[in-house]
Amino acid sequence: MTPRETENLAPGAPDFRFEEHDTVGSTNSLCFDRAAAGHPGNLWIRAEVQSEGRGRRGRDWSSPRGNLFASLLLIDPQPADRIGELPLAAAVALADAVDNATGAHQLVDLKWPNDLLVGGAKLSGILLEAETLSDGRQAVVIGFGVNCVSHPPLTLYQATDLRSLGYQVVADRLFEALLPAMSDYLGQWKQPGGFQTIRRQWLKRAAHLGKEISVRTAQDEITGVFADLDERGHLVLKQDDGRQRTIYAGDVFLSGA
Known part of the structure; x- marks a missing residue:
């Protein structure tokens, strides 16, 4: 079967499709592979395990089974000078998805630009990468890693996971909440002045504001x-x-x- 034949419609986000895998090197890398092969974008790729997960600035990202690892491929979503706004939109979408999946309200704070914190401990990371394809299109990939059932002993930051916080939320449930949230915020981001609404939403959850x-x-x-x-x-x-x-x-x- 070709990669396109393994895609399914994304529940709650009809303009998007998704692939699911057991183990991959990196969901971000696989998104770029699809883009290089001519994929039109709006594609989610999710894996149970990543063997080569990565975070910002080339850091390793621990990717054990049970946590959420998913990446979204976008093609030419907006002019290149606006791509730097996307990590904040993704962070607000993920924060809303966590609230939806846990039933909590304002559970997470946001650390600039896109980390989710609970009580000062890191719950997730978001990695945005972009590259220009051989045909001139711009491929933008947003990778999400969320600690649902376990967390690594990070050296730079204290970390946590949803199960340790008392929330029995499996990765499937969180992904189902993330799909429509990200679709909604992307739609808002593309509207004239839409990022200013997202910016205000981000600031409502801002960790360290005024400190x-x-x-x-x-x-x-x-x-x-x-x-x-x-x-x-x-x-x-x-x-x-x-x-x-x-x-x-x-x-x-x-x-x-």
């Missing part, structure tokens, strides 16, 4: 008060001298952590 944080970038470490997100979703730090600095990429820590 002093440190941001480790590829070049240095900057400390200041998390003041806001700008109109494109970049982090705005207010420094001791009163000046504001916009951060485009980096790892956020509470100062002193």
